[in-house]
Amino acid sequence: MILLRPDAGLPERSSVRAALDELQIVVEEARLVDRIAFLVTGGDTSWPADSLARIPGVDKVVPLGHDATLVEATLGQNGQGRTVSVGTASFGGGQVGLIAGPCTVESPDALLQIGRSVRESGAAALRGGAFKVRTSPHSYQGGGPAALSELAAVAREVGLPFFTELNDPRQVEQVVDRMDAIQIGARHMQNFPLLKEAAATGMPILLKRHMAADVKEWLLAAEYILQAGNDQVILCERGIKTADHHVRFMLDVGVIPYLKRRVGLPVVVDPSHAAGDWRLVAPLARAAIAAGADGLLVEVHPRPETTRCDASQALPPGDFDSLAQDVRHLLALDGRELCEPLAGPSSSRNAVGA
């Protein structure tokens, strides 16, 4: 990867390209976070990096190999992480955000009730699935675009930004103008056409780790998004497959401090899909926060018996409220703070239970 200087303009871009043409090096242009890069894709690849680094306008030449170079470059020089904001919610750089809501968008009334209650408890964003990704084709597949519109309307009414999953590149254009952030689910972590299409929106992307992905594969999936010029990525650990089955998936708590030392992207944890049992959600969530997570993604439902999706892990709203309180206490221990929702809209707050 041939990185131009951040201040290189069009003339330098053309002159570097002309120099590369002369050396018969075939490149593709990529727009990075703060600059243009040329990725060598073919031609004469025998030129040493230090020769290419001398082309006027070039800042440096980075051998890409198979590493997540762009993702690792997000870590600040003193090891500080970045903040990714989704509307009023912030994750990373000392900010911790709670994302909460039902597994799937079903009844608008239930959604509104959940939205108001999690906001009251301190959630910074709402969650809900419209395009569900289910292991079995016989399971409920979600309400589609109509459910997404419902979620967007409730989120607006409640005054919170929202996260929802897209699982097909064709959905992106269809619904992205109604969304605040794109969730990429575990099973689609390596759906590369989806990653590229989602990245091109420039919108924040919550990228879940596949249940069988190692860290390298996960970070390389994030690398696809950064390579497309979008660095608004939040990583989400949601449990992996291991030898044991006493929980639905094994929450990899160790990966949180590990990633904090290696990358600057916020790391959020989903204890719900890891636990698969609502009674295990709060302890796992507390462990994640204590280990340095920049946020939590939690499934909450007041009447799990009325949902077609993940009823067993839905946390009752009262338990979510206690969890939020625990999170505040834990954060006070290491000088971080919960990114609480902004005050108001008071009309909808007052309308709780009306």
Ligand code: PEP
């Ligand atoms: C979800 O968050 O709704 C979900 C399906 O999770 P995962 O992709 O982690 O299984």
Ligand code: MN
């Ligand atoms: Mn779910």
